[in-house]
Amino acid sequence: MGSEGITILPQVLDWLQLVEYELLLFASFWFVLGALDEFAIDALFVWLKLTGRAQVRRLPRGAETRPLGGRVAVLVPAWREDAVIGEMIAHSLKAWPQRELRLYVGCYANDPATLAAAMAGAGEDPRVRLIVNERAGPTTKADCLNRLYAAVCADEARSGQAFASVILHDAEDMVHPAALAAMAQALTEVDFVQIPVRPEPQPKSPWVAGHYSDEFAESHAKALVVRDAIGAAIPAAGVGCGFARATLSQLALVRMEEGGSGPFASECLTEDYELGVLVYRTGGRSRFLRLRDANGDLVATRAYFPSELEFAIRQKARWIHGIALQGWDRLGWSNKPLDMWMALRDRHGPLTSAVLGAAYLLLAVELVLAPARLMGWTSSEPVEPLMRVLISISFLAFLWRALWRFGLTAREYGLVEGARAVLRIPVANVVAILAGLRALRAYIRTLRGELVQWDKTHHAAHPAAMVQVAR
Missing domain, CATH: 3.90.550.10 (Spore Coat Polysaccharide Biosynthesis Protein SpsA; Chain A)
Structure with a gap:
């Protein structure tokens, strides 16, 4: 029984590696595309500031x-x-x-x-x-x-x-x-x-x-x-x-x-x-x-x-x-x-939810594969150069976004909130993932004939x- 489990384990790890590759390709591609979109807005904003057209x-x-x-x-x-x-x-x-x-x-x-x-x-x-x-x-x-x-x-x-x-x-x-x-x-x-x-x-x-x-x-x-x-x-x-x-x-x-x-x-x-x-x-x-x-x-x-x-x-x-x-x-x-x-930017909510969900699922897969690699298991397929480029761009784009979030939040709310803004990114991601799933379920119900209701927010103060x- 023990030897059979040892035999199956490499097959499971190979399968997880395949899942890892697909998730990595999906998430990194859309991360890079989203980064280009946001960078265009950043560049326009900087140009407006430098030319004095964005003065408050x-x-x-x-x-x-x-x-x-x-x-x-x-x-x-x-x-x-x-x-x-x-x-x-x-x-x-x-x-x-x-x-x-x-x-x-x-x-x-x-x-x-x-x-x-x-x-x-x-x-x-x-x-x-x-x-x-x-x-x-x-x-x-x-x-x-x-x-x-x-x-x-x-x-x-x-x-x-x-x-x-x-x-x-x-x-x-x-x-x-x-x-x-x-x-x-x-x-x-x-x-x-x-x-x-x-x-x-x-x-x-x-x-x-x-x-x-x-x-x-x-x-x-x-x-x-x-x-x-x-x-x-x-x-x-x-x-x-x-x-x-x-x-x-x-x-x-x-x-x-x-x-x-x-x-x-x-x-x-x-x-x-x-x-x-x-x-x-x-x-x-x-x-x-x-x-x-x-x-x-x-x-x-x-x-x-x-x-x-x-x-x-x-x-x-x-x-x-x-x-x-x-x-x-x-x-x-x-x-x-x-x-x-602008319509694409406004409607990216469902896609953002899917991409973030894939990224966090990828993280879960990595938590399994990383210890296996440390214990001697070797990947059957190396990461391709193009994939390495996409991963590098995605990481740099995350740092760029975090810098913007810190700066803009700190300007309005102070340095402490600016620092918290970076730490709150995972919270925002979790909310986005779960909200996207809830929105999709609600939309499907309306396609089946259910009436739209005022799902309003509760306010206590x-x-x-x-x-x-x-x-």
């Missing part, structure tokens, strides 16, 4: 209270957000004192806790409109936004005064005082505007919640800056983004001709991203607005992102499902090279409330 403008003091130049509607959908919606409304009303502001908050009759918290946050401020959806929740975020859009249209008809722009926010957002006036001003010149999103660090979750800080610091300080400069589509993040009123009306007409009830696609999980792309594809002008206030703070939407692994996976699965899988179906592919490149506690 600093606002003067008093920019926060500047008149909006027209009425602005801010839409906030809310389902089971009683823990944060009251603080969000109260903080927004205090941060944005302009009389032209109207805050539309969408609630549901079967969610009395959120409705009560929203009423408490609004107080007696006449600038707040609480809208109760006729349908029981949860529907979808887009459906709730369409109900708010209908309320905006009804108010315009009653008052005879049209809004100049429409801004989107979520219940967990902590708005910047200068953001509203800055977006309102920008929307007098363009059709769509997006400001940065800044995930706030959470001491109780430095790894799971922290990896959002790293990713947004890189995306909203570099990638979107490049997209804005080269005239590519700016994807809407769903928060801290706004549309010129006329543009949103045109998008609503197009959607209604397709059988929709408003500008937001109720059957889409990432209706905000889709709208940002549609503005570009219909000939509209977009802008990514990166500013700092008089104190040097980034004018951005701050929020707490999921602090537990399960909720982080659920949230990113929804993004991958909506942007990559539904986006492929709903938006198709453009014949413009620039637009196609609002940054403004935590600031008050700290003080």
Whole structure:
């Protein structure tokens, strides 16, 4: 029995070596291709910096209270957000004192806790409109936004005064005082505007919640800056983004001709991203607005992102499902090279999940083969020179990416968070792998006829409330 096991062992090792080779070829090829894609963005960003086209403008003091130049509607959908919606409304009303502001908050009759918290946050401020959806929740975020859009249209008809722009926010957002006036001003010149999103660090979750800080610091300080400069589509993040009123009306007409009830696609999980792309594809002008206030703070939407692994996976699965899988179906592919490149970048979620999964499976195989090699087992097939080149490029690309992640995170959050950003890369990879699998399963269920539901993120605290506690 023992001799038979010794005979079989080399065969198992040879088979594992074959698996190792295939995994290595698959992972290294896509790593190199992805590295070339990212390096192109890096090179463009460096060129923009050197030529002065990526400078972050600093606002003067008093920019926060500047008149909006027209009425602005801010839409906030809310389902089971009683823990944060009251603080969000109260903080927004205090941060944005302009009389032209109207805050539309969408609630549901079967969610009395959120409705009560929203009423408490609004107080007696006449600038707040609480809208109760006729349908029981949860529907979808887009459906709730369409109900708010209908309320905006009804108010315009009653008052005879049209809004100049429409801004989107979520219940967990902590708005910047200068953001509203800055977006309102920008929307007098363009059709769509997006400001940065800044995930706030959470001491109780430095790894799971922290990896959002790293990713947004890189995306909203570099990638979107490049997209804005080269005239590519700016994807809407769903928060801290706004549309010129006329543009949103045109998008609503197009959607209604397709059988929709408003500008937001109720059957889409990432209706905000889709709208940002549609503005570009219909000939509209977009802008990514990166500013700092008089104190040097980034004018951005701050929020707490999921602090537990399960909720982080659920949230990113929804993004991958909506942007990559539904986006492929709903938006198709453009014949413009620039637009196609950006669509490929936006939809790489499932492929990234597969490549990272292969890389970690390769690591598991190596943990078996490495001890065998130390004990005298020799590989039957040496690594080819081309494979060695791919492996070397992949390793150097990883170091390059880690350097960028450290630098951009450290610039926004400090050196400690910059160092953690490198250590958090495995956490981000695990979330990406599991989110990709969950998104694929959800997409397959929709192909079988299952309805899309609002698989929303749970929020337990609002940054403004935590600031008050700290003080």
